[in-house]
Amino acid sequence: MDLSKGDTASVVGQFSSEQTKEFRVNTNSANSFTVYAADNDDGLKLSTFVYDSSFGLWFNTAGVEIASVGNPNGIDIYENEIVLTLDQLGIEAFHDENGLITSSYHIDLEGNARAITMINGGEFYIACEDGGAFRLATSFSSQWDFKNQFAKDLFVTHVAVNSHQLALSCASNGLALYKTGSDKKVQERGIHDIGYVYHSEFSNGYLFAATREGLQIFEIDE
Secondary structure, X not given: OEEEEOOEEEOOXXXXXXXXXXXXXXXXXXXXXXXXXXXXXXXXXXEEEEEEOOOOEEEEEEEEEEOOOOXXXXXXXXXXXXXXXXXXXOEEEEEEEOOEEEEEEEEOOOOOEOEEEEEEOOEXXXXXXXXXXXXXXXXXXXXXXXXXXXXXXXXXXXXXXXXXXXXXXXXXXXXXEEEEOOOOOEEEEEEEOOOOEEEEEEEOOEEEEEEOOEEEEEOOOO
């Protein structure tokens, strides 16, 4: 979408992925980018776009579908590592070696894996709906180095991370704040009833929450 012309949105490129649940974008150059999509039917889908200045459009020049263990509903990327959430089947990790993407490992988790937030290539947080949330370190294999389940009594749909601060989107339970320590333990800092929370993100020292009542913005004091 081109949003540079005031209040007019123009479509300048598209690709077919009808069951896309979430996606990430990697910039290849000033004139090229690749979309990584968690497609609930087809698995992991990649589409590369290149800008054609003569038409003023982005053309889909390459694409590939990679089968996953289950039906993906979430995705995150850190450098060459890609991880999908697979609902009741946990997570599956992939490695990108110069464009060749292969499955690295699969880990089953309690609850329904909904969304993942990667800290680095081998450490991440997973929102598992009625299973709460997990902090997981894997060292790039299915044998985890560290696994911590928390917020077990909450319905968690997303975990936002800002250094040691965590914000859990908990649907009708609102927003739950947690803190991580040097001992890797996750400590509860309070649950806030701000309405039905769909998603939250940290940015520039503030916490933005998309709720049923609208966008809410908070500054967290410690």
